Amino acid sequence: xxxxxxxxxxxxxGFVWILPGPIxxxxxxxCGGFDRGPSGEWxxxxxxxxxxxxxxxxxxxxxxPEPAERFLLWSIEPGTPLAxxxxxxxxxxxxxDPERGPIPMDAVQVLTPxxxxxxxxxxxxxxxxxxxxxxxxxxxxxxxxxxxxxxxVMRATGSDVTRSAAARLAMxxxxxxxxxxxxxxxxxxxxxxxxxxxxxxxxxxxxxxxVETTVEVDPDGRPLRAWAQRWNEGAYERFDVRLSGEIExxxxxxxxxxxxxxxLGDPDEFxxxxxxxxEVRFR
Numbered sequence: 116x117x118x119x120x121x122x123x124x125x126x127x128x129g130f131v132w133i134l135p136g137p138i139x140x141x142x143x144x145x146c147g148g149f150d151r152g153p154s155g156e157w158x159x160x161x162x163x164x165x166x167x168x169x170x171x172x173x174x175x176x177x178x179x180p181e182p183a184e185r186f187l188l189w190s191i192e193p194g195t196p197l198a199x200x201x202x203x204x205x206x207x208x209x210x211x212d213p214e215r216g217p218i219p220m221d222a223v224q225v226l227t228p229x230x231x232x233x234x235x236x237x238x239x240x241x242x243x244x245x246x247x248x249x250x251x252x253x254x255x256x257x258x259x260x261x262x263x264x265x266x267x268v269m270r271a272t273g274s275d276v277t278r279s280a281a282a283r284l285a286m287x288x289x290x291x292x293x294x295x296x297x298x299x300x301x302x303x304x305x306x307x308x309x310x311x312x313x314x315x316x317x318x319x320x321x322x323x324x325x326v327e328t329t330v331e332v333d334p335d336g337r338p339l340r341a342w343a344q345r346w347n348e349g350a351y352e353r354f355d356v357r358l359s360g361e362i363e364x365x366x367x368x369x370x371x372x373x374x375x376x377x378x379l380g381d382p383d384e385f386x387x388x389x390x391x392x393x394e395v396r397f398r
Contacts, residue, residue: 173188190292197298209389219238221237244263248260315329372392
């Protein structure tokens with residue numbers, strides 16, 4: 116997400132104050148929209164499943180670990196067409212600089228686990244107006260962010276960004292439960308393994324990364340937490356997600372609140388993301 120921008124925080128704050136007033140006002144007025152990434156990629160990822168799509172049948176879950184079966188039965192109504200993609204709107208807070216604390220943000224995302232994602236966000240309130248996106252598409256990750264939507268403050272590509280984005284794509288398949296249902300011909304198909312009566316893990320291979328995501332579910336199958344080892348500045352670290360609430364659309368039900376960070380629950384934890392999903396569309 117936006118965590119790599121935090122290293123630019125003090126420089127950005129100082130730069131804002133030396134900008135001429137009219138330029139600041141014009142920039143603030145013009146940075147309200149979302150930057151949805153390179154031309155055509157959002158539309159490609161948002162392309163719906165072929166018609167007619169395969170309908171979900173609980174029999175498809177035969178042989179899965181019992182916690183995984185509970186989770187998928189909680190998530191998908193029988194007879195629901197298995198979607199290819201989901202588009203999400205959210206609002207919440209994000210930490211760009213640990214010394215400044217969380218700031219408000221809004222975001223939209225398109226997620227297609229077989230192909231990639233684009234997460235586009237904008238901060239709001241005060242003078243720190245940053246807009247941009249994180250993406251993973253055609254096997255490559257990228258982060259690009261601009262102050263006021265005009266002044267570049269961070270762009271990152273390369274193997275480190277791709278490795279981190281690959282784990283993120285795998286973990287976020289939890290927002291697209293159709294992708295976690297076993298079936299023939301599914302690109303980046305997951306494999307499930309039981310841990311105990313409350314936990315199961317699924318494996319996905321993305322851009323050469325073998326990502327193992329462990330999911331904790333309650334007795335009804337509602338997902339509560341998930342974690343995986345994710346590449347972060349030269350080493351693997353535990354990335355944690357806490358899940359609560361629920362939002363329903365198109366025959367699907369997923370958690371509505373997402374809290375995320377590095378090593379949550381440890382003494383050196385770094386929680387940096389807290390968002391409520393306001394709209395979801397599965398296609």
